Amino acid sequence: xxxxxxxxxxxxxxxxxxxxxxxxxxxxxxxxxxxxxxxxxxxxxxxxxxxxxxxxxxxxxxxxxxxxxxxxxxxxxxxxxxxxxxxxxxxxxxxxxxxxxxxxxxxxxxxxxxxxxxxxxxxxxxxxxxxxxxxxxxxxxxxxxxxxxxxxxxxxxxxxxxxxxxxxxxxxxxxxxxxxxxxxxxxxxxxxxxxxxxxxxxxxxxxxxxxxxxxxxxxxxxxxxxxxxxxxxxxxxxxxxxxxxxxxxxxxxxxxxxxxxxxxxxxxxxxxxxxxxxxxxxxxxxxxxxxxxxxxxxxxxxxxxxxxxxxxxxxxxxxxxxxxxxxxxxxxxxxxxxxxxxxxxxxxxxxxxxxxxxxxxxxxxxxxxxxxxxxxxxxxxxxxxxxxxxxxxxxxxxxxxxxxxxxxxxxxxxxxxxxxxxxxxxxxxxxxxxxxxxxxxxxxxxxxxxxxxxxxxxxxxxxxxxxxxxxxxxxxxxxxxxxxxxxxxxxxxxxxxxxxxxxxxxxxxxxxxxxx
Amino acid sequence: xxxxxxxxxxxxxxxxxxxxxxxxxxxxxxxxxxxxxxxxxxxxxxxxxxxxxxxxxxxxxxxxxxxxxxxxxxxxxxxxxxxxxxxxxxxxxxxxxxxxxxxxxxxxxxxxxxxxxxxxxxxxxxxxxxxxxxxxxxxxxxxxxxxxxxxxxxxxxxxxxxxxxxxxxxxxxxxxxxxxxxxxxxxxxxxxxxxxxxxxxxxxxxxxxxxxxxxxxxxxxxxxxxxxxxxxxxxxxxxxxxxxxxxxxxxxxxxxxxxxxxxxxxxxxxxxxxxxxxxxxxxxxxxxxxxxxxxx
Ligand code: HEM
Ligand SMILES: [Cu+2]
Numbered sequence: 001x002x003x004x005x006x007x008x009x010x011x012x013x014x015x016x017x018x019x020x021x022x023x024x025x026x027x028x029x030x031x032x033x034x035x036x037x038x039x040x041x042x043x044x045x046x047x048x049x050x051x052x053x054x055x056x057x058x059x060x061x062x063x064x065x066x067x068x069x070x071x072x073x074x075x076x077x078x079x080x081x082x083x084x085x086x087x088x089x090x091x092x093x094x095x096x097x098x099x100x101x102x103x104x105x106x107x108x109x110x111x112x113x114x115x116x117x118x119x120x121x122x123x124x125x126x127x128x129x130x131x132x133x134x135x136x137x138x139x140x141x142x143x144x145x146x147x148x149x150x151x152x153x154x155x156x157x158x159x160x161x162x163x164x165x166x167x168x169x170x171x172x173x174x175x176x177x178x179x180x181x182x183x184x185x186x187x188x189x190x191x192x193x194x195x196x197x198x199x200x201x202x203x204x205x206x207x208x209x210x211x212x213x214x215x216x217x218x219x220x221x222x223x224x225x226x227x228x229x230x231x232x233x234x235x236x237x238x239x240x241x242x243x244x245x246x247x248x249x250x251x252x253x254x255x256x257x258x259x260x261x262x263x264x265x266x267x268x269x270x271x272x273x274x275x276x277x278x279x280x281x282x283x284x285x286x287x288x289x290x291x292x293x294x295x296x297x298x299x300x301x302x303x304x305x306x307x308x309x310x311x312x313x314x315x316x317x318x319x320x321x322x323x324x325x326x327x328x329x330x331x332x333x334x335x336x337x338x339x340x341x342x343x344x345x346x347x348x349x350x351x352x353x354x355x356x357x358x359x360x361x362x363x364x365x366x367x368x369x370x371x372x373x374x375x376x377x378x379x380x381x382x383x384x385x386x387x388x389x390x391x392x393x394x395x396x397x398x399x400x401x402x403x404x405x406x407x408x409x410x411x412x413x414x415x416x417x418x419x420x421x422x423x424x425x426x427x428x429x430x431x432x433x434x435x436x437x438x439x440x441x442x443x444x445x446x447x448x449x450x451x452x453x454x455x456x457x458x459x460x461x462x463x464x465x466x467x468x469x470x471x472x473x474x475x476x477x478x479x480x481x482x483x484x485x486x487x488x489x490x491x492x493x494x495x496x497x498x499x500x501x502x503x504x505x506x507x508x509x510x511x512x513x514x515x516x
Numbered sequence: 517x518x519x520x521x522x523x524x525x526x527x528x529x530x531x532x533x534x535x536x537x538x539x540x541x542x543x544x545x546x547x548x549x550x551x552x553x554x555x556x557x558x559x560x561x562x563x564x565x566x567x568x569x570x571x572x573x574x575x576x577x578x579x580x581x582x583x584x585x586x587x588x589x590x591x592x593x594x595x596x597x598x599x600x601x602x603x604x605x606x607x608x609x610x611x612x613x614x615x616x617x618x619x620x621x622x623x624x625x626x627x628x629x630x631x632x633x634x635x636x637x638x639x640x641x642x643x644x645x646x647x648x649x650x651x652x653x654x655x656x657x658x659x660x661x662x663x664x665x666x667x668x669x670x671x672x673x674x675x676x677x678x679x680x681x682x683x684x685x686x687x688x689x690x691x692x693x694x695x696x697x698x699x700x701x702x703x704x705x706x707x708x709x710x711x712x713x714x715x716x717x718x719x720x721x722x723x724x725x726x727x728x729x730x731x732x733x734x735x736x737x738x739x740x741x742x743x744x745x746x747x748x749x750x751x752x753x754x755x756x757x758x759x760x761x762x763x764x765x766x767x768x769x770x771x772x773x774x775x776x777x778x779x780x781x782x783x784x785x786x787x788x789x790x791x792x793x794x795x796x797x798x799x800x801x802x803x804x805x806x807x808x809x810x811x812x
Binding site: 006010011013014015016094095096098099100101102104105108109112113116145148149151152153155156159162165166167169170171173174175200201202203204205207208209212214215218219220221222223225226227228229230231233234237238241299300301302507510 | 522523525526527528529530531532533535536537539540543544546547550551572588589591592593595596599600602603604606607609610611613614617618622623626630631632635638639648651652653661662663665737738739741742743744745748749
């Protein structure tokens, strides 16, 4: 069993090793992050000034659509799965993932699925142009022919996610080392367990909704067409039944990462471990009963508006518990501010800001003003960029020395952090104001009075993009060499992953460790 | 038997990458075919998928017979199958949810009832009924309508009732098979499993019969408005699952008869297939109640 990796590219094609597969997920995710990022820069370049300068409106719509799809399904989700692959077996003391071949399958589907999705850009009629939420009838009656490829790409991505989730559940429930009881599991493992349940509950619903689209487009059914007795709003209900849990799929693992990093650099155990677990579970539960807060303006009965408004506000309670626990963990800790910690602190502050704008949006009567404006764009970018993306970045810096055996360059890490931090705030903060002032989202042109803030936002976006080059450079340098990391890497960090050598050997825990 | 401490991690495998290619060709081929291209890629892909899965399952069976699979590893397969079935439940839930929403909310609204009844302004003269025999389009545009409702619908108390009996019986027979397998009564196992496969095939036969009736005599098609839409989506998706389930059970039967697989205490392949079968059965009961009986 103690074999090392095979030489050559076949290693990557045939591997069953969770570390190999984790690395592939992470690199793939980064590639998608850059691709989706370039699309975002096309959008921001066009929006630098009012009027049409660089792209046609039709192409602009393809950019917003593809940017959203690629970032959600290609960058954020695979990055978390990559971290899960690397860390969960090491954290629970397992020799590998429970179903190693299926693990490889889950990964390799993704490059194929995204090739298919990206190839729509070159098809007749262009790529999907109906937004990442692909509302019917824009995505059915009025869609370009490439929508069929989009639908099947979503299908196989969904298959990949479901298999990945099943693997994670089986690993966590079945492969823990003796003594690793559920309530001793690191929070990253807990949050991923719950995320995996969200995935197997809602990815099939996404598959269902794209299947209904396919039937409406090509087989004459009437799901989303009132002429036949269907209802376009049905699309929105099914989509958001998937969509809201989906946004938690993109944030729960982030909670886990931050809950690992903050205690290490505050040199204090995590405050309120069990309340973190229960808060995560309640958020996951609530995420199934709030979906229609995306549809306040669509025309729902008043009882629906009220129910979804109050249910949504309830989510702020467990979320507040988490923020409170992170802050209390730092309180009176002997803190140091290495790169992972900087990203984590920024996460806590800026994610909270995104949560606040979420609360504003949750107020149904107020949402009539905010809906489909840049305020919503500001909200979800605050929860996703300094939320999901920063936590992933923090996790990479935190565990990179364990993966490679080398320390990353701290100065470059800090430069990356500050560029990204400033870049993102300059990009997304002004969007709150143009949004409140009424600038609609998803348009290539806008009224003159929004010009100043849009220019600022565009400059911030290019800064944020540049910051990622520093990141790439730093990671590549660390993989190639650098100061050797100790086995513990940090000052007394908690968790089984720090008990194995750095770099972690190809096979860890072939015999399970014993956990006190 | 391998002990708890040696979880079998397969070294390397070509199966997943070939499965990926098969899956990609299937999906890409299906999309090109539907968009008016040729169907070759799809069929090549589907064939490749089936072949890879064949070899994949063969590899797993071989490993198990070689004693590589510890109790712990077997539990991984059990969890895997269990949660896979759960994901299928959610897939069906999307379609059942759509039916519920249409019937309880949006259709009455379109007909002018309730909270959002004002949507009737767009389809004046449309009345909400279930089964929906006159679509909004037909109500407004008469003969010029593009989407018209069915002339009649399937009577639940004939073929569907028969199919309910067949499928419920097959759940019992597959259970008998399981009991006999555990008692090591090979012939009885084979016979009951064989009966189950036949019941599944009979179900499919009558389902096809029903579809022919619907298309040829009742004007009930995918295109006949939301009734036909939900009817065929739900029963068709279920039918696809029965087909899968029947194939799975048939393979289990062949494994038992030809290759003498399965031991009284080690037969998860069969068990997984039978779980799937029970699941398909439960979905049918839901369909029979919500689509056929309450839908007529
Ligand atoms: C306190 C927690 C949160 C609340 C109360 C909240 C509330 C809302 C509401 C009401 C909307 C709809 C706004 C509209 O379209 O008019 C919305 C949009 C959105 N939220 Fe949140 N949210 C919260 C947290 C999150 C998190 C954690 C994420 C993801 C990590 C997220 C991602 C999104 C996205 C992507 C959209 C926009 C979807 C679209 O229309 O394209 N939200 N949020
Ligand atoms: Cu939401």
